[in-house]
Amino acid sequence: MNQQTTPAVSVRHLTKQFGDALAVNDLSFEVAAGQIYGLLGANGAGKTTTLAMLLNLITPTSGEISILGEQYPAGRERILSRVNFSSTYVSLPLRLTVWENLRVFAALYGIKRPKQRIHEMVERFELTYALKTRVGELSSGQKTRVYLAKALLNDPEVLFLDEPTASLDPDMADKTRTLLLQAQQERGMTVLITSHNMAEMEQLCNRLLFIDKGKRLMEGTVVEIREHFGQDSLEDVFLHVARGESL
Template sequence: MNTFQTKPMITIDHAKKQFGKVSVLKDISMTIQKGEIYTLLGENGAGKTTLIKMMTTLLQPDSGEITIAGRSVTKQPNEVRELISLNSQEATVDMFFSGYENLRLIARLRGVKNEKAEIQQLAKRLGLEEFIDRRVAEYSGGMRRRLDIAMSLVGDPEILFLDEPTTGVDPKNRLEIWRIIREISDAGKTIFLTTQYLDEADRLSDHISFLHKGEIVLTGTPAELKKNTNKKVKITLETEQHEQGKALLTQAGISFEDNEGLIINDEDQQQTLELFVANQLTIVALIAEEVSLETIFLMITKEQNK
């Protein structure tokens, strides 16, 4: 984890967005510190891409305020654009250009002075040197994604928005992109990330927010989110006693899951053990179940959908 400065890099204050009669984002507020990898999780249609478009000046909020390094996205959009770069879900590379030509185009659009040296440095950094002069049409999907990220890094932006950067990427390239994201963060850049992969969020994020139906329903560091979630314990009984154990838990009103053992909430552990011992059941194993972001995600979306 990085040690962040106290001054926020991004501030969202009660931002809202509506399309027609559909309220896509409802009163969103968040603060993102410099050098932080901040991840936004949510189901398809939750409003993640809409929020990114608002943060990157592509859409205006209907109300509320969004500032990037103290600049308003609505009042100072050109100044904001100088500081940011957006890597969208759809790759923006030109298939008929070579990798070098794609990077050179962006370098000229961003007014990079020593474009050749910067392109060489980015090609080396993202493992593209061997392929840099080939047409992008010859690249694999993972290589195109890496080139797309390289294009986002042209001009050395302070803030990088990555909208599902590893979707459709094979496991090897996915790990390589993770390495690149960490390197960017370690260099002091701020990263705003959306992803469909909860393990990716767990591995990379300094801070996570869950967006559900246009509202932030949970936020915190990965450790905080897991700590504040009910922990689970798996109890394994002798095979022939498994059904008896289920019956005893049901009679006692103790909630459980049956998955190669009886999984209960940590707070019910003492009562369950006393119950099993009193009924002379043999406990073969007792293992604390680690709470995953996937469990938290499923739990909060289920709760919110009630």
Template structure:
């Protein structure tokens, strides 16, 4: 039986009279992929931001890998990662330099080998030494995905993962 790795209960986010997220609940077992579906403004990005512990919910709770993301998120963060088209990497650094920084933040063993592996898998070898600001939209999306996978996360949150691909 798979262990539950994500538990979201009655998650709510209000901005004054606006309900950005209203009573969202779901759980995810290890090895399962789910998608949050909804139109523009449905609260998908807000939900993910609360799941990461970057935005405080108005109500409800999020537990990831057994950690309450409101009070104990730093215990879960080394085993998580995320990708979003709304987060840009430093433009002056090369793709390789950006990935090295994230590998260092996550204490990835043998970072150069991991970067080479990601570059091959995501067809990024030809632009590894190019500044991130000089990439096409599709290339930026692949680099963001490589950044999200660099630490081989147990929980991966993807916000609009196919944007520009």
């Protein structure tokens, strides 16, 4: 990696306290531009909270975040115009149709030729038939596809994905992974992703941060993490850690 390149995402001593509970506890990590970076950890480990802070949806208790060389709050608009996300943390307006939702986001992102771009995205996620359906009437997998179409609408430089394939059928999950790898290769898109599908994380991620109760447990490539815990797969690493066998 070129040492002089600014990381796409840099997090230093990030902490989030909810009341007495430390949801995120002194996390530091860097994501190089063009990498797919995985946040891994058990339910409640702090993955969604971390992504929500990276998107400035919630304010950190302490710590520093830098995205594309900019910081919140001063760089908020510039950051948010160059990134996008798919997260259940933020719900889409359920009474608007798929088309209306995407039109609103296209306008917010100032997308040129919005109709054409929306059609490209809905075709990609096989949603064209649902354009006139209200989002509230879609199945959870269909909703996820709308989130993904919205997430790619502005051709983001950095994409934050919180369990993007959790409710997708195997065919659409596979197509989504292919699409992310393509966007990485063709446009150098940086992706931060969470998933409980360990095979998916192995397939996609250049590096992973394994979080346990808000804290860094291990950071590295899939191979490094497997070797560190002496396991054959990420799934085995997860079970090994979750069942306390590494302690």
